[in-house]
Amino acid sequence: MSTQDKKFVLLTGELSSLEQDMPPFSIFEEQVLQFLNALSIRLRRNPEAHPFPDLSAFAFWCRGSHLRQLAKGQNTESLCFGRGLAFHVCPGNVPLNFAYSLAAGLLAGCACAVRLSSRDFPQARLLCREMDALLHAEFRGLLPYITCFQCEHGHPVLARLSERCGVRVLWGGDEAIRQIRQLPLSPRAVEFSFASRYSVCVIDAGAFLSDPNPEQLSERFYSDAYFAGQWACTSPRALLWLGENTQVEAAQKILWQEVERLCQNRADFLPVHAVKKREHFCRMAAQNPEVRLCAQSNHAVRVLTPRLTPELLELWTGDGLFLETHAQTLDALLPILGERCQTLCYYGIETAELREFLRRARPAGVDRVVPLGSSMQFSLVWDGIDLIRAMSRSVEFS
């Protein structure tokens, strides 16, 4: 089999960089901060970028002032260097996931080789082009540090980079991660993986109703849930309402009416989604006589259930399908807070109460607890891993 024939598309940087050994940077190196800030400015000035809210969010995230703020939380006094080449394998569900993975690698002081999903996202292409322009102008010094590409499964470059890298970062589904893990790393290399996860949401109905602007809260729920067509790991699939029946019913009415309204503008709704959601609902119902279908339209298909269970969650599909229940306490979430649960979005509950709940229940999952509306905001600590620490090494003096 000739693997040389397999497709390879260079998006940012130069092919020769993949074979170069570059000295690492310190974490939060000034040059890197300047590059990301310049990128932020370019993106914000580029009218082509404006139609993509995720690209605007990334541009906002990587502006210099924000990065310097992030640097404050790090111990930049001690000697911390990147672990050499960071090889990132990025997923196909969230268009700009690769950008954050790359930025974290650079901030950790690593040279980065990034394999993007072969799905074609215009905002990803645009970002790669903008980086490439900077690297071939005022940031030429960083050129060997940044390479972005797409390639087919089985391309020899994947094995080569696995052999050469000091750290391998894998984003993706379980099967994809298993496959790439068959490519050996060098003995000293480290690896961390971000496999398939799901997220859940809890809202206190009383607090929701007494908010002066529950419609705006509904919009926040919508932006969490429908980000990347609900296929992102951070998109809630299950919703727990806390409170009395009448309050919950009133709050549900407002929330879903608003979600319906917002869904009308979705461009990514396909008829096949409607069929698939109905199919998955039927599979749930076939085995769980207590569930009920609640759908004003096929944009937001709600499966009302007296209990959230892993079995129901297993039958979930994306594009706007929700398991929904109500209860008096957070304990109703417990059955679905297994290790695959990533983010708990909340509204109307004190963080102290959430902390106490997690301390007491010690679930296998939940790596992030975020206020409603910010589930997709990137953080340098992801899935419980401090990315800067994980991709760098610190020199110990004693």
Next chain:
Amino acid sequence: MTKDVAHLLEIPPFSLPQSAKEALFFPAALELTRYHSAHCEPYANILRALEFDPETIHSTQELPFLPSGLFKSMRLSSVPSEQEYARSLTSSGTTGSQTVHVELDRETSADQQRALAHIAADFIGGARLPMLILDQPSILAYGSGLSARAAGILGFSIFARRRVFALREDLTLDLPAIRAFLEQANGGPFLLFGFTFMVWKYFCQALRDSAEHLDFSGGILIHGGGWKKLLDQAVPPEEFQRALNECCGLHRIYNYYGMAEQAGSVFFQCEAGRFHASELSEVFVRRAEDFSLCEPREAGILQVLSLLPRSYPGHSLLTEDEGVFLGVDDCPCGRLGKNFLVSGRLQQAQLRGCSDVYAG
């Protein structure tokens, strides 16, 4: 055979005006819904979750439907599990996609055969004719289940006085067998049957490439099933017809639309290019937004109903195909009931979980 099906098989399949048909079809379909609800617990659970109440509905369009994909992921059966004849059917004929589990018992299988004969006879006549099957002989070999391709061949074999396979095992034309068949048929009439994609790729294309001119002008071709793959290759129906006419003189060509989940009650395309629901079947076109009914000529998702499935709750299915409802009792061909168009598969969703690092 149920009383309803028996009764409908006694009258010509497209002879009732829509209102008279509905008066027969609705009670029969409602009875089937009740029957499956009583004999298939998962189905009953689904109806409960949909809050379906058989007492409150008055027309076929209000009956619940199951997405056809459900038969890929679940075994739904309304026959006791110990029944020995139950078997499953695999689909799709040519794409090698997932298996469809359809539990068939003797009664439902027999009804399917009778219904197919009844409906097809309206288009091709009731006579038994020599039949050339545009497929390989081993397609009928019994494996773990029956493929939809094989089921189709067996189904249409009721019209065959004798059966000859046109393809060898390697899917090349078996020219000596074809020549002998044509010689014996002596100008016709004779039948040809095959799955649309097989007909296109291994018969039509192969004949075009062959130097020999074979005369099929006395033949009647029935094709269906694997049309989805053909549409993927962007071969429009007119091109299909024209090419067959050119390469071998075939001009009597009948396309049918059917599903492995509802074998027997197929929808034939008439001379006017419209598909027809017989008295044993019904069709609705629904909007994706809320599954409400489309207006005539508005494209939507096809829902198909059949009175035949008694061993499994597949009598009302939401397909993954797009269609257009045209009208009732108004086809130039004179057949009564609903007529419609099949436009193709719904645009498939891309894999969107994070599981597509490779497949991307």
